[in-house]
Amino acid sequence: MSYRKQPKLLGARVRRVEDPRFLMGKARYIEDIELPGMIDAAFVRSPFAHAEILSVDVSEALAVPGVIAALHGQDLSGRVKPTVCDAISDGWQSSEFPALAIDRVRYAGEAVAVIAADNRYLAEDGAALVDVDYEPLTPLASVEAAQEPTAPLLHKGWKGNYFYRDRHAGGDPDLAFSNADGVLEIELATRRHGGIPMEGRGCIAVYDPIERVLTLWSSTQIPHLIRSELANCLGLPENRVRVIAPDVGGGFGPKSHLNPEEVAACVLAMDTRRPVRWIEDRREHMLACFHSREHYHKARVAYSEEGEVLALSAEVTVDCGAYSVYPWTAALDPGMSLFIMPGPYRIRNFRCETLAVATNKCPYGAYRGVARSANCLTIERAMDAVADALGMDPVEVRKRNLIRDEEFPYTSVSGFVYDDTSLIESLDKVCAEADYEGMRERQRLAREKGRLLGIGVVTFIEQTAPAVDEGVPINFRYDSALVRLDPSGSATVQLGTHSHGQGHETTIAQIVADQLTIPLDQIRILYGDTQQTAQGIGTFASRTAVVAGGAAHIASGQVRDMLAERGAHLMEAAAEDVELVDGRVTVRGSGTRGLSVAEVARATYYHPELFPFGWSPLLEAAGTFDAGHGTYANASQIVLVEVDPETGAVEILEYHIVEDCGRMINPTIVEGQIHGGVAQGIGGAFFEELIYDEQGQLLTTSFMDYLIPGPTELPDFRISHLETPSPTSPNGIKGVGEGGAVAPYAIMAAAVQDAIRPIGNVFVNELPLTPERVLGFVDRAAGRTDREARRSG
């Protein structure tokens, strides 16, 4: 009898096992869950960016037939703790973020009161009748306004309107600047935008007064972290709080926070003893789902005549909005910028000062590629500026500065220990894939015909599954997996992470299948319920394949060893003489077929008498993987665009990507992640902007005025892979979720600048590159030469 050897699944383009429920409309997102007696909540939100609350009157709302309950800030004061999420730093100022504003509102859209009613239509009717008396205060709607000496202080006990200021230095920047052949200064801005998943935020809170258990269903990436802070805010032990994240319609970072609305929904559920559902609409999402990306950078760059960057000195200012959010704190983007800006380059002298400014805008949270995209923009634009100053090719300048293969592991000036990557190889490869020389020739010919073609080149290194040991309230180094083999020989794997599009039900199963040698369809991956999984952290920061994949690999390896030991005992062989092949425990070299995994499992669970007394009848293991400070992925990209100088429109003609995320579990899923990340990056590079006016009113509250790229705005991306295994993670896996989103800002700025070069030299330094901004750069190029990027004498 013969049987086919199961091919190794790690690296295979396996079709996703989770897809049918999504394709058939049978997935269960938060709004699809119906519970008996459920009522709907609608929030009353502040129309002012900054105001005192004088009074809140909910009596008219409560009179609406069908309205069941109302809450406002004073009702929660003293009963529910506000969220206090502090970074641990001398430069930090603490502040409180209440679930419902108590005496002051600090951004337009902040939740002031909430109405619960039989359905959402009635809840909105009620919310419209809540009477709030405000005394408007001076709105601080920009970094500049918040830093005016006369600006009112946004939080109690503060000495200025900032959450956090810090600095970092390595090497001797002053000496390097004084010895340099040239120094240039650049300024860059990326405007506020965000992850904007297609499914907005939402939750259902249920309280069981007999068991004293609070259950929160939430559209979240981080169920365990939500449980911890919810328990803290409500004063409950964590074993009486259960958080369930069902199918989640896109995460991207915005769903990795505790939302104040969720705390309020829990209080309503405890008060009314009814399940309370809150599903935000798109306007609420734009106003109040935490924003990202608003960076202002100033950088000085010292370089040699050979094109080596000798020193980098930077000031990073981030508009962090009104509150510090859980679990990231307002130090998230500015703190990370202190260390990541030098990127993949051999820069030995670096200084960075960072400032997290508090303003009357929506709080600032996580979005795919946290701080990376803005820092990639700065360092890559610096490389381009050096190339322009010296008349060198941008590829050549990068090659002269990239860390060389023989230098790994390489300790960066900011203290990262970069391990194996393919920086130079990826740049060479993307030049070959794009036919870079040929592309330059095509550009030259097009320019002769008056067409404005531009080329952008970017190389970056990305810490995936990152964690830091200092300064943060929670250290995210690990995640968990419970692997349980049942008596039939099929496996259930419970993860501490969550999957919301990344395909972990497939990829983690691929890892486990290789360990247990059983078919993919005998493995079920579960996640998202704190009551059913081991303590975990969640899915963000390109971490799940590394940490949950690592944990699942380790735990299923332990179960494999248990199977081998028990199988060996049943076959009266030595444990070291047996192996697990194709779902069977066999004696190595014996030629017999041995015992199937199912036979061993059944014997273990139902016939303990066959084994020595005291052997555990449980074929299960809990595993964790601690990724330390993370793994290092890298990529190089080349883009070709055409600019229309009359309309300011930019067309992407070609987009070439060479990525290296280490060993790939499933190349198709890797490609999907890259496509999606680049698409979001292109959104931020060209279209997406959350625009506030001077009064702190958000002007972009619908998809009519906040533009997300559609199918006709995006090109076919051409991806090829390199696989440089991580030396530290099981299977050599690195993360890939965010990588695509890192480079587009830098690459599009470079390409647009290159395109309009025949008109004149200009330094493209502000995104998104809307037609209006592109025309502004075209005008400046036509009128005068580059002012920002200059070579100082």
Next chain:
Amino acid sequence: MDDVLRQGVEIRLTVNGRKHREVVEPRLLLADFLRQRLGLTGTHLGCEQGVCGSCTVVVDGETMRSCLLFAAQMDGSGVETIEGLADDPDRLHPVQQAFWDHHGLQCGFCTPGMVLTAKALLEENPEPSGAEIREALAGNICRCTGYVFIVDSVKAAAETMASNAPRGESP
């Protein structure tokens, strides 16, 4: 005014081939009617402003946004939702199958609207070019995929549907 709002309107309509007779509030959106009254939660609300296309359904043969229609307008109509395409993962519609085979979805939230829009395209234009596919899907936003594999999926579905078509019909 409250009384007017709460007054019921009787409608008779067919949804996925099943006849329904319901009394609805005039302001009840078609999307909410399908989701809450009929339990057809595959129709998703992504913006409630008629822009994102997640709530796309087919009304009397035309793709429409169920967030911009009232249930009361549907009297006498036939509505098709994603649930009407297949009831067994082994018998998916060719468009669904192609999305599965070509990784045309990630989080899945926009997928029902994408699938219904793609199906409508292929019924009208059995051999669309890549550009025609992108144009046809331009009113459906996907935040996960960057659309590359969606376009691949629709191309593949076109091929399957062409090869399944009775001989002599396709050119």
